[in-house]
Amino acid sequence: MNNDQATTAELAALRAAFDLDDGGESALGWTAVHAFEAEQGIVLPEPYRTFVAELTDGSYSGPPEYGLVSLAELPEDWGDDGQGRDLSRPFPLTEAWLWEDDPRPAEEIDPVVERVFDHGSVVLGTDGCGMNWHLVVTGPHRGHIWHITGEGAVPFGAEFGSTTSAPGFAGWVGHWAAQKEWFDAE
Template sequence: MNIEHAHPDDLAELRAAFGVDDAGESALGWEEVNAFEAAHGVVLPEPYRTFVAEITDGSFSGPPDHGLVGVAELPDDWGDDRPVRTLSAPFPLTEAWLWEDDPRPYEEIAPLLAPVFDHGSVVLGTDGCGMYWHLIVTGPHRGHIWNISGEGATPYGAEFGHTTADSGFMGWVRHWSAGKPWFDA
């Protein structure tokens, strides 16, 4: 997983996977990507960074099931009463956490949940039912994809179990475009 440089072959594969052939008209452009990064105090990991700058900023042709939202957007079912998202704050997890099975009382767990949903990640989209895909942009898991739902949070990639997919945005898209179920291990 290379999160610092976008390989031209990966970009061609992303363009094909999303069916983008509009010569970059649906992309943000580098000026907008740089402005987004400056406003949020982050640098987006590659190849996602070049993807939104040069290929497209969101797509109805998946992944995830309800489409890829733009870098500055949130899925329609995200809700209006959530805390302000702080992308520059480090994403707090480095391993899966199923808070639904956590033995601690809810009063102890509740304050720990908002940072999982709202710190250090760009929301890529939803598969519905409150199941969101996040690209981590700050912290030790920068560049990794996480599945975060009402029950827990799980890193995505073969090294974490549950899937045969490679880590990162490219591995996540490759797995989807191959028609494989998300959790196939």
């Protein structure tokens, strides 16, 4: 997984996975991507960065269940206006965490859970009912995809044990395009 440069093969696979028949009109363009990155204090990981700049900024033809949301948007079921989000602050997790079963007191857990939702990731979209897919943009897991729900969070990619697919945006899209179950290694 290379977060700094998209490969020709990755971009071709992304084009093939999505219904991109608008000639790139739905893409943000590099000026808008650079402006978003400057405003947020981040650099988006590749190949997602090139994807939103050159291919499309959101799509109903791809993952997740309710489609890929635009870069600056949140899913309709997000629950608040996203005012507490800070993409420049590191995403706080490096391993799966089911906070619903964590025995520690809520006063200890809740602040960390808030950071999981609001720090260091862009929301790619939702499978409904608050089950959202995030792309980590800052921190040790930069470039990885995480599935975050009201009960917990789990990273996506074979190295984490819940799926057989490659990590990162290209691996996540490829997994969906192959019509595999999201957590096919369980």
